[in-house]
Amino acid sequence: MSDSKPSPCIEIHAVDKIFGSEASGYRALDNVSLTIKDKEFFTLLGPSGCGKTTLLRMLAGFETPTRGDIYLHGRNVVELPPRARRVNMVFQNYALFPHLTVAQNIAFGLEMLDWKKPQIGERVAKMLSLVRLEEFSARKPAQLSGGQQQRVALARALAPQPEVLLLDEPLSALDLKLRKEMQSELKRLQRETGITFILVTHDQEEALAMSDRLAVMSGGRVLQAGTPEEIYSRPASRFVADFIGEANIIPGEALGRSGTLAIRPEHITLGAGTPARLRGAVREITFLGADTLFEIAVPHGTEILKIRARLRGRAPDVEVDGHVWLHWPDEVEWGVDG
Amino acid sequence: MRIKPALGLLSPAIIVIFIFMAIPMLIALAYSFATADAYGGVTMPPSISAYVQMLFTQDFDGSLIFTTSYLLIIWRSVYLAALATGLALAVGFPVAWYIVCQPPSRRRLLLTLVTLPFWINTLIRTYCWILILRDEGLINKFLSWLGAISQPLPLMYNQGAILLGLVYTFLPFMVLPIYATLERVDPRLIEAAFDLYASRYRVLRRVVWPLARPGVAAGLVLVFAPALGAFLQPDMLGGGKQLLLGSLIEMQFTSSRNWPFGSALAVLVTLAVVIALIAARGRKEAPAR
Amino acid sequence: MKKKPFAWQHNPGFGTFTWAVMAFLYIPLAVLFVYSFNANRQVTVWSHFSFKWFAVVAQDANIRLCAYNSIIVAVAATAISVAIAIPAALALERGPGFKGRALSVGLITMPLVVPEIVTAIATLIFFSTIGMANGLLNLIIAHTVFCIPFALLPIQARLQALGGGFEDAARDLYGTEWRIFRRITVPLLMPGIISGAVLAFVISLDDFLISFMVSSSGSTTLPVYVYGMMRLGVTPEVNAISTILLVASAALAALAFVFTRPPGSEAPAKTTN
Numbered sequence: 001m002s003d004s005k006p007s008p009c010i011e012i013h014a015v016d017k018i019f020g021s022e023a024s025g026y027r028a029l030d031n032v033s034l035t036i037k038d039k040e041f042f043t044l045l046g047p048s049g050c051g052k053t054t055l056l057r058m059l060a061g062f063e064t065p066t067r068g069d070i071y072l073h074g075r076n077v078v079e080l081p082p083r084a085r086r087v088n089m090v091f092q093n094y095a096l097f098p099h100l101t102v103a104q105n106i107a108f109g110l111e112m113l114d115w116k117k118p119q120i121g122e123r124v125a126k127m128l129s130l131v132r133l134e135e136f137s138a139r140k141p142a143q144l145s146g147g148q149q150q151r152v153a154l155a156r157a158l159a160p161q162p163e164v165l166l167l168d169e170p171l172s173a174l175d176l177k178l179r180k181e182m183q184s185e186l187k188r189l190q191r192e193t194g195i196t197f198i199l200v201t202h203d204q205e206e207a208l209a210m211s212d213r214l215a216v217m218s219g220g221r222v223l224q225a226g227t228p229e230e231i232y233s234r235p236a237s238r239f240v241a242d243f244i245g246e247a248n249i250i251p252g253e254a255l256g257r258s259g260t261l262a263i264r265p266e267h268i269t270l271g272a273g274t275p276a277r278l279r280g281a282v283r284e285i286t287f288l289g290a291d292t293l294f295e296i297a298v299p300h301g302t303e304i305l306k307i308r309a310r311l312r313g314r315a316p317d318v319e320v321d322g323h324v325w326l327h328w329p330d331e332v333e334w335g336v337d338g
Numbered sequence: 339m340r341i342k343p344a345l346g347l348l349s350p351a352i353i354v355i356f357i358f359m360a361i362p363m364l365i366a367l368a369y370s371f372a373t374a375d376a377y378g379g380v381t382m383p384p385s386i387s388a389y390v391q392m393l394f395t396q397d398f399d400g401s402l403i404f405t406t407s408y409l410l411i412i413w414r415s416v417y418l419a420a421l422a423t424g425l426a427l428a429v430g431f432p433v434a435w436y437i438v439c440q441p442p443s444r445r446r447l448l449l450t451l452v453t454l455p456f457w458i459n460t461l462i463r464t465y466c467w468i469l470i471l472r473d474e475g476l477i478n479k480f481l482s483w484l485g486a487i488s489q490p491l492p493l494m495y496n497q498g499a500i501l502l503g504l505v506y507t508f509l510p511f512m513v514l515p516i517y518a519t520l521e522r523v524d525p526r527l528i529e530a531a532f533d534l535y536a537s538r539y540r541v542l543r544r545v546v547w548p549l550a551r552p553g554v555a556a557g558l559v560l561v562f563a564p565a566l567g568a569f570l571q572p573d574m575l576g577g578g579k580q581l582l583l584g585s586l587i588e589m590q591f592t593s594s595r596n597w598p599f600g601s602a603l604a605v606l607v608t609l610a611v612v613i614a615l616i617a618a619r620g621r622k623e624a625p626a627r
Numbered sequence: 628m629k630k631k632p633f634a635w636q637h638n639p640g641f642g643t644f645t646w647a648v649m650a651f652l653y654i655p656l657a658v659l660f661v662y663s664f665n666a667n668r669q670v671t672v673w674s675h676f677s678f679k680w681f682a683v684v685a686q687d688a689n690i691r692l693c694a695y696n697s698i699i700v701a702v703a704a705t706a707i708s709v710a711i712a713i714p715a716a717l718a719l720e721r722g723p724g725f726k727g728r729a730l731s732v733g734l735i736t737m738p739l740v741v742p743e744i745v746t747a748i749a750t751l752i753f754f755s756t757i758g759m760a761n762g763l764l765n766l767i768i769a770h771t772v773f774c775i776p777f778a779l780l781p782i783q784a785r786l787q788a789l790g791g792g793f794e795d796a797a798r799d800l801y802g803t804e805w806r807i808f809r810r811i812t813v814p815l816l817m818p819g820i821i822s823g824a825v826l827a828f829v830i831s832l833d834d835f836l837i838s839f840m841v842s843s844s845g846s847t848t849l850p851v852y853v854y855g856m857m858r859l860g861v862t863p864e865v866n867a868i869s870t871i872l873l874v875a876s877a878a879l880a881a882l883a884f885v886f887t888r889p890p891g892s893e894a895p896a897k898t899t900n
Contacts, residue, residue: 060799083801095796099814108810109800160801344722347714351735351775354711358772359737359746362753366745369752429648436645439636448645450884455652457826457880459833461850462869465857466655469662472861474671476658509652532635541635567742569836574857584744591748591840601752604745611742 008071009164009196010036010059015068017054017220022066028054029065030220036198037213041190043199045207046217047243052200055217056166059198060089073163083112088157089166093173094149096141102152103128103137109160127155130189147178151185158193165190167199171206183210204244208232216240235262238336248307249336254278254300259335267332268309270294270324278326280307282318296324363608370601380597388602408586412606415583418497419565422504423512426561427554429505430512434553435546437513438520449517456510464503464574471499471575495577503571511560519553520546555618563611583607656873663863663870670861680867690868693852699763700838700848701831704770705778709824711771712778716819717812720786721794738773746773747840754841762846769841770834774827781826781887785819822886829879832872 017029029051036042044052057063058070061082069076077085088109096105106127110120128134131151141149150170157165170186171179187210190197201207207214208228215225216239224236232244238260241247247262255261255277280298283306291310298305307326318324370388372380393409394402437448455463470476471493478490493499523546531545569584576582583603590600662670666677684690715735719728738746750769759765793815797807813820835850842851849872856865 062795062798082795082798083803087799089796089799091792091796093792095792097793097796097811097815108797108802112797112801112803112806156800341723341725344718345725347718347722348731350711351715351779352731355734355737355772355775358750358753358768359741360734362749363741363745365756366749366752432641433645433648436638436641439638439641448649450881451649451652453884454877454880455656457829457833457883458656458876459835459850459872461833461835461854461857462659462873462876463655465865465869466659468857468861469658469670469866470655474861476671479671506651506655509648528635538635538638563740564742567744569744584742587744587748588840591751597752600748604748607742608745611740615740 008035009038009040009073010034010198011069011071012036012055013069013071015055015058015065015070017051017058017063018066027220029058032068032217032220032222034215034222034225036196039194039196041187041197041199041210041212043201043207043211043214044217045201045204045214045243047202050217051220052202052217053168056089056168056198056200059164060087060166061085086160086163087166088160088162088164089168090150090153090157090170092168092170094141094153096149096152096156098141101138101140102133102144105141105152106156106159108156113160123159127159130158130192131155146174147182150174150182154186154189158189158195162195164196164198167197169200169202171201171203179206186210208244216243218243234334235336238262241336246308246310250278250305250307251300254298254305260337261333262336263328263333265293265308265310266291266312267328268307269327270296270309270311270318271327277328278305278307279323280305280326282320282322282324285318285320294318294324296326298326366601366604369597370605372598372601374596374598388596388598391599392602392606411581411586412583414497414580415566416610418501418504418582419562419568422501422508422565423558423562425501425505426509426512427557430509430557431516431550431554434513434516434520434550435542437517438523449514452510452513452517460507460570463507464570467499467503467506467575468494494575495579497576497580499575500572500580500582503575504565504568507568507571508561508565511564512557515556515560516550516553519556520550523549559611559614559618562614566610567607659866659873660870663866665863665866668863670863670866680863681871684864684867684871687864689852690849693847693849696763696766696846697832697849700766700770701828703767704774704831705824705828707767707771708774708778708827709782709820711775712782712823713816713820715775716779716782716786720783721791735779736776739776743836747837750837751840760843762843765841765843766838766846766848769837770831773834773837774831777830778823778827781822781883782816782819784887785816789815818886822883825879825883825886829876829883832879833876 012032012034015029015032016027018025018027020026032051032055044055046052054063058065061077061080061084065078068078070078072085072087097108100108103124106124107120110123115123124137125134128137131154133148133151133155136144136148136152141152144152150173153170167186171182174182183206186197186199199207199210211228213225213227214231216223216231218239224231224240231240235241235244235247238247238249241249241262246265248265248268250261250263252259252261278298280296282294283297284293284295286293286295288310291312294309294311296307296309298307309326369380371384371386372382373385373387375381390402391408392412393404395405395407396402433452437445437452440448468475472478473490473492473494475493477493478487481487481491527549528541528545531541536544567584567587568582569588572580572582573585573588576585583606587600587603587607590596590603594600663680664676664678665673666679667674719732750772754760754765793811794807797811802810833850834848835854838848839851839854842848849868853865853868853872856862856868
């Protein structure tokens with residue numbers, strides 16, 4: 001990412017979306033504001049029902065905000081139908097037209113834009129080579145594998161050279177190995193085309209791996225937006241801390257302080273050295289291959305705090321029910337709201 | 339799609355059916371309150387004489403005498419329709435359950451076999467039974483060839499033949515809704531019942547049957563309603579000796595020319611069907627657990 | 628003998644019973660089919676196999692006229708009812724919910740629920756009240772009414788199975804509503820449209836009671852004419868024409884099944900005699 005300030009591609013301004021009546025309806029989006037920069041790979045991350053798909057469909061023009069505005073390169077697009085927005089979408093189950101061939105699918109948007117035949121042919125060939133499906137152009141979608149269908153959907157959405165490409169859980173239908181491949185494929189496509197990509201996913205690993213910036217959503221709100229590093233290392237809330245990776249939430253009083261703080265399991269070390277922060281009994285040890293996970297019960301007043309520590313390499317010589325000291329350096333802990 | 343274009347797209351269907359189905363039924367209702375004159379026409383002062391005619395007949399001096407002749411036909415129609423519905427259920431339920439239990443490809447074949455007769459002309463399907471049941475029909479020929487009978491058995495022109503015709507015609511209406519309901523049942527429910535030590539019979543009785551009830555309710559109406567107004571089966575297999583409502587209504591518009599009475603009978607049939615529909619809907623919504 | 632391992636799908640006796648029921652459904656049809664190839668004028672005395680009576684029937688001027696009437700009515704009723712059913716299905720499946728929706732659906736499916744005798748006499752009274760005695764046109768109108776729900780059901784089922792995703796994708800790719808309808812909706816809907824049309828055609832071709840009440844002397848349809856023949860007695864001619872009707876309906880219905888997948892689950896309810 002460069003430090004220069006590219007012009008904002010999309011500005012979402014105080015958007016509410018209520019399905020049904022104002023009083024009793026379902027509030028899918030609650031005062032959402034976001035700025036997405038040009039040529040950025042941006043991700044909307046959150047659990048199902050958090051409003052991320054509603055927001056994406058709103059950018060495409062399938063939903064209208066109840067309140068608020070959306071600007072695409074400075075133009076308010078709230079009233080525009082999908083065909084009047086230079087925005088294209090890769091649908092969750094691809095929605096490839098089953099009665100059209102791969103080439104006809106890719107050409108569809110260009111035909112609707114009334115391109116001339118020779119240009120369409122040229123563009124389709126270029127898109128086919130971009131997604132490496134040259135020899136499949138005459139096939140029907142049903143004759144393709146899941147990964148190939150995915151690439152056709154990408155080619156079809158990229159063919160009309162949109163200002164923004166929207167991707168609605170594009171990898172969720174693929175198996176794990178293919179998903180990893182497609183992740184780097186998507187990053188390559190974004191680099192090569194220079195188009196702003198907006199991805200919707202509930203998979204935090206995917207979001208961290210692919211995005212330039214991301215927004216964590218829950219309950220129709222944007223909880224935090226920033227680079228993956230910012231969000232991972234300084235989650236603004238307990239929800240974000242827990243949703244992105246894993247976090248131990250520790251009340252400050254346990255350490256003789258005020259507030260609440262969070263700490264990642266992999267930042268905790270176990271041992272006898274000082275200055276130790278906490279002491280507890282090991283309840284469970286789970287071997288995870290490269291890591292070993294320790295669950296430690298730390299007494300805190302009348303309660304017991306459950307702390308998880310994830311240690312790399314050889315585990316220290318500790319047994320279940322044995323007592324350990326917990327350490328971490330100051331710089332890895334951070335305060336969260338209660 | 340917004341509301342206005344949607345209504346625009348829907349309106350041709352609504353308008354056509356409203357004008358050519360709903361309004362005609364309302365006119366028929368109006369006719370049932372008109373009075374028949376002696377020449378097959380109607381006079382307009384509204385009266386309930388068509389309905390009175392179902393229960394009373396006019397004596398020579400104009401006084402009304404209670405008569406059971408039409409009541410008997412109504413009763414016979416209801417009785418035969420109900421009996422046919424019950425028989426269709428007894429036959430259709432095991433068939434539906436058997437089909438549900440089959441692997442998908444076989445299921446498709448069986449379903450096609452059950453559905454196909456539905457698309458074949460009822461006139462022809464009823465006629466087939468004449469070939470089988472009449473005095474020179476297949477059964478009597480066969481029995482006399484065997485030497486079992488010397489006189490042909492009177493298999494046609496009785497209530498049994500009508501009943502047979504009704505069950506034969508409307509059986510698919512019972513099988514299909516029961517099948518459709520059972521097909522959606524999670525097979526794990528049935529496995530759970532077996533897992534909890536139920537016998538085959540008790541699984542059917544305690545799990546399958548209650549789950550099938552919405553389909554059974556639909557099937558009962560789908561068989562009862564058309565059976566009540568059936569025309570061809572009583573006409574062709576009952577030979578006009580066993581008059582039912584369908585034939586009685588038809589006669590009022592052809593040979594007897596008493597439109598108000600025919601309309602009143604049609605209103606009666608429609609009311610019965612509406613009541614059956616409401617009863618079935620009530621059962622459908624009642625929790626089946 | 629080895630005992631079969633347990634499978635709840637295997638219900639002893641039910642299979643035999645079901646196949647017996649299938650025999651009950653199909654043996655009468657087979658009897659008619661076989662008899663119609665009997666050369667003997669006496670229907671139940673078999674002499675030898677022959678197509679003779681089909682030839683006789685095919686040359687009968689009355690039968691030819693009635694067959695012609697039947698086909699005219701069926702083609703017209705099918706075309707009109709499909710043309711009405713496609714937009715109605717789109718409105719019901721893709722349109723928003725509105726207040727009178729349930730009422731509208733109830734109205735459209737009314738021909739399926741009302742006993743045929745009631746529809747028949749109501750239609751008869753209606754045409755006589757408005758003084759319309761237009762022969763075939765009366766029949767076409769009456770048939771269109773009860774063909775609409777039959778054309779509608781497979782089209783609606785197909786739309787439901789497709790979902791709105793393809794149309795959304797086309798909208799996203801700059802399609803106008805009309806172009807989406809032509810390029811995406813209609814091609815994808817085709818199997819539903821074909822099976823709706825075939826079913827409407829069969830239902831119209833099969834109809835007896837409504838045609839019987841509504842038709843006049845010049846506009847007799849084939850089933851009404853065959854009914855008249857049957858009243859006069861069992862003859863080889865009746866057998867032959869009945870077999871033709873039987874095979875035509877069965878073949879068309881089978882064609883519709885090919886286009887309706889999965890079949891059965893949305894089998895429509897027909898009230899008929």
